[in-house]
Each structure stands twice: as structure tokens, then as C-alpha cells.
Amino acid sequence: MKLILKETIESLGIIGSEVNVADGYARNYLLPQKKAVPATPQYRKMMEQEKAKFELQIAKEKEFAEEMAKRLENVVCTIPAKITEEDRLYGSVSSRDIINALASQDIEIEKRMVLLSEPIRNIGTYKVPVRVYKEVEPEITVEIVPEQ
Secondary structure, X not given: OEEEEXXXXXXXXXXXXXXXXXXXXXXXXXXXOOOEEEOOHHHHHHHHHOHHHHHHHHHHHHHHHHHHHHHXXXXXXXXXXXXXXXXXXXXXXXXXXXXXXXXXXXXXXXXHHEOOOOOEEEOEEEEEEEOOEOOEOOEEEEEEEEOO
């Protein structure tokens, strides 16, 4: 089903773009939540008229994302963890642990923003990318230290 997005959805596209999605996704989520409208000539014309407003909103979102990226670039996140005699972690450090450590520094991000390919299992210093906005991915420093 072809739809026009009324807001930016990470997995689909930016506001005002025309996308093709599964019928069920459109009927059960996007249309009832008013996140999209059907791609009919009437709605296309309406969206063309609102295009300037959309472009302004996209510019604001990108500006906010770049500002947040500058804040995140120099962030060092220290996470204490229990270790074995071989300097390996008993468990692992996941994106949820990183989010909690950032929250203690008054930095609020969502779990899906942390681009951790696999959980961290050893002590040390790691660079972890954080997707703030499409194509804006600053790296934060995560230090895993032995728990005292």
C-alpha cells in the first residue's frame, strides 16, 4: 500500500516522503496512529502545499541532532562490572547498561539509538556509535572497569 508519511519514522523515511508498506502495517498502525495518509492525488496535492513546513521541521530535527551529536562526542561512560581472575566479565555489558550509565550523566537516549553490534564481554575502552539522526552517528567512549 502506498502512503505519504506525516512524520519521520526511522525505519521508513522522512516526513512527506511516499513509501510502499505492507497492507497490515498501514491499516493497523500507520493510518490509525495518523502517522501517514493514503497516497491519493488529493493528499499528494495537500502534502505539496505543506512541503515548506515539512522542510522546516526536517531542518530543525537535523539541527537538534547535530547539537546533540556535539554533546555526545566527548562523553566518557564508565561502567563497573564484576570480573573473573582472567579479566573477563561474569556477564556482559549491553546497550541497556550503556543507557543507564548515560542517564546517570543526565543524557537521555533510547535503546535503538545505541549501535552496539554485540555485548561487551571484556574490560577495556570501547568506541560505541550512537545514531542520533539519519547519517548523524557520533561515537561515545565506554570504559569497562573492575567493580571495587
